[in-house]
Amino acid sequence: MKSTMIMLITAILITNLMMIMNMFLSKKTLLDREKSSPFECGFDPSSSPRIPFSLKFFLIAVIFLIFDIEIALLLPMMPTMVMSNIKQWMMTTIMFICILIIGLYHEWNQGGLNWAK
Structure with missing residues (x-):
């Protein structure tokens, strides 16, 4: 110890x-103007070098990662069914799936799944 x-x-x-x-x-040094300016073959840039980032694509990526992790958590449930108490396994699985469905409903309700906007 x-x-x-x-x-x-x-x-x-x-x-x-x-x-x-x-x-x-x-x-x-963060105040070096030459290092923080965009470089475009020695000329001044013709357009804005920093394109605005679409928050919608970021939210879609986050939702995809969340659902991907949910699937990774659901896959091991089937092999563990054989080794565990069936009643306890059913309650755990039903509770987990209910939490996932509530989360999906919340995303749908908040408009996170409306991609056509």
Whole structure:
């Protein structure tokens, strides 16, 4: 127990020391105008270099990731059915699927699934 605590404290100290050293050694000037300006073959850019990001595509990507994780959580439920108590397995699965359906209804209600706008 004592050796575990010593190892934990040592790891925390080494991590903090490395982060502090990184902060002091990697000072960068953020006010350099030439580095922050866009480079386009030596000429001034003809259009805005920063295209506005569509928040709708970001929300679609986040919703896709959420549903992808939900599927990854649902897939192992079938093999575990054989090894567990069927009543407890059914209650857990039904509760999990109900939470997913409530989340889907909330997304639908908030307009997160209307992509035609």
